[in-house]
Structure formats: C-alpha cells, structure tokens
Amino acid sequence: MAAAFEHTSTFSTSVNRQTMAPAGPSMVDQLPNINFGFDELRERMAKFTAKFDVYIEQGRKRVLEERNQFRMDVAELQEDQRMKKKDIEIAHVKTSTYQQSVEKEESEKQEMEAAIASLSAQRDHHLATRDSLREQIAQTQRDIDAKLAAQRAHAQQQEAQSRFNVPELDFWITNLCLKIEGAGRDDRLKFIYTHIDEKNWEREAWFELVTSARDYDVKHCRPKLERDAVERVLERVNESRELVVLLKGMRELFVEAMKS
Numbered sequence: 544m545a546a547a548f549e550h551t552s553t554f555s556t557s558v559n560r561q562t563m564a565p566a567g568p569s570m571v572d573q574l575p576n577i578n579f580g581f582d583e584l585r586e587r588m589a590k591f592t593a594k595f596d597v598y599i600e601q602g603r604k605r606v607l608e609e610r611n612q613f614r615m616d617v618a619e620l621q622e623d624q625r626m627k628k629k630d631i632e633i634a635h636v637k638t639s640t641y642q643q644s645v646e647k648e649e650s651e652k653q654e655m656e657a658a659i660a661s662l663s664a665q666r667d668h669h670l671a672t673r674d675s676l677r678e679q680i681a682q683t684q685r686d687i688d689a690k691l692a693a694q695r696a697h698a699q700q701q702e703a704q705s706r707f708n709v710p711e712l713d714f715w716i717t718n719l720c721l722k723i724e725g726a727g728r729d730d731r732l733k734f735i736y737t738h739i740d741e742k743n744w745e746r747e748a749w750f751e752l753v754t755s756a757r758d759y760d761v762k763h764c765r766p767k768l769e770r771d772a773v774e775r776v777l778e779r780v781n782e783s784r785e786l787v788v789l790l791k792g793m794r795e796l797f798v799e800a801m802k803s
Contacts, residue, residue, distance in 0.1 A: 694757060715787055719794055730755035736794055740801045748797040766800050
C-alpha cells in the first residue's frame with residue numbers, strides 16, 4: 544500500500560512537471576514503468592490461503608475433537624448419573640431393608656421382654672408353689688411320722704396281745720372250721736371256711752384280709768358277698784379291734800350266701 548501511494552505521488556509530480564514543461568516526446572513514452580508486485584502478492588495470498596486453510600482445518604479438527612470429547616464427557620456424565628441413580632436406588636433398598644430389620648428386631652425385642660416377664664412371673668409362682676409344697680411335704684411327713692409311730696405302738700400292743708390270744712385263735716379256727724393261708728402278698732391273709740354248705744361240707748368259702756393299714760379291709764371273697772354287708776362287719780371289727788368279730792361275721796355272711 545505504501546509503495547503504491549509512493550508511485551502515485553511520483554506519477555502526479557511527474558505529470559505536473561511535464562505539463563509545465565515545453566512540448567516534447569509522447570506522454571505515454573514518458574510514463575514510468577509501474578510494477579505493482581502482483582506475483583509477490585499472489586504468492587503471499589497463496590501462502591496466506593494455505594495457512595488459513597491449515598488454520599481452518601486445525602480449527603475444524605479441534606472443534607470435532609472438542610465435540611467428541613464433549614460427547615464423551617456427556618456420555619460419561621450420563622453413565623455417572625445412571626450409576627449414581629442406581630447407587631441411590633440400592634441405598635434406598637438397603638435403607639428400607641435396614642428399617643424393616645430394625646422394626647423386626649424391635650418387635651422381637653418386645654416379644655422377648657414379654658416372654659421374660661412371663662417367665663419371671665411363672666418362676667415367682669413356681670417358687671411360691673415350691674415353698675408351699677415344701678411346707679405341705681414337711682407337714683405330711685410329720686403326719687406320716689406320727690401315724691407310723693401310732694402304728695408301731697399299735698403293732699406292739701397287738702403283738703403283746705397276740706401272745707395271750709393264740710389259744711383263743713386256735714379255738715376259733717377249730718370251731719369255725721377255718722384255716723389261714725398267705726394270699727401271695729405280705730400285707731394280706733386268706734381265711735378259708737369249710738362246713739358252710741349243708742349239701743357239701745367240703746365246699747370252701749374264703750376272703751382276703753388287708754392288714755397294711757390300721758383299719759382292716761376285705762378285698763376279695765368267694766362266693767361273692769354284698770359290699771354293704773361286708774362294710775358293716777368291717778365297721779364292727781375296726782371299732783372293737785377284735786379279730787373274732789370279723790371271723791364270725793364273715794362266716795355268717797357266707798352261710799347266708801350259700802343258702803340263697
């Protein structure tokens with residue numbers, strides 16, 4: 544631009560000088576050789592265009608790279624968001640599960656506390672019952688000891704009397720046609736009568752006497768007798784404490800049974 548301006552200024556000065564000069568050769572011949580440097584300009588423009596194209600290409604590549612990177616970043620952010628969302632859902636599920644576990648444990652805790660309270664109440668009741676039973680057992684043992692002492696005293700008295708009653712027992716065995724046998728147990732005696740049935744003097748009638756308790760008791764008899772009648776005989780025997788009352792009373796019952 545400066546060179547062109549310089550050439551223009553020179554041209555204008557030359558023209559002015561020529562107009563003022565006297566007529567001479569042709570003006571065209573006298574014009575200066577003007578060289579604007581188109582080849583240089585063209586070369587410079589080509590270099591600029593090449594640089595510009597390179598710049599544009601690099602910019603395009605950079606834009607593509609940035610766009611691809613942006614897409615990758617967006618995809619990564621979306622993946623991160625998806626993973627975060629999944630993590631949040633998992634956290635919600637774990638929180639819900641934990642809450643349910645806490646509620647279940649709380650319910651089980653309450654049930655266990657109720658069970659413990661119930662067991663404690665049962666234990667206290669059992670302890671009170673145990674103490675009461677111990678007292679009852681102790682009282683029962685005292686009663687048993689007293690009864691055993693009374694039975695031993697009565698047995699000693701009966702043994703003392705039996706030494707004097709042996710001849711009397713033999714008398715009644717003979718007169719009542721009676722014999723005494725064991726009944727297969729230590730606390731029972733079997734009394735067997737004969738000469739009861741007028742049609743068959745050898746026919747036997749018997750009963751088993753239980754001697755384990757203080758009061759006498761008849762468990763079995765043949766022929767079978769009415770229980771009320773037997774109870775009446777036993778009542779008289781236990782009141783009098785005389786065995787002969789039992790022997791005579793049972794024989795009378797057997798005689799009546801044989802007649803009927």
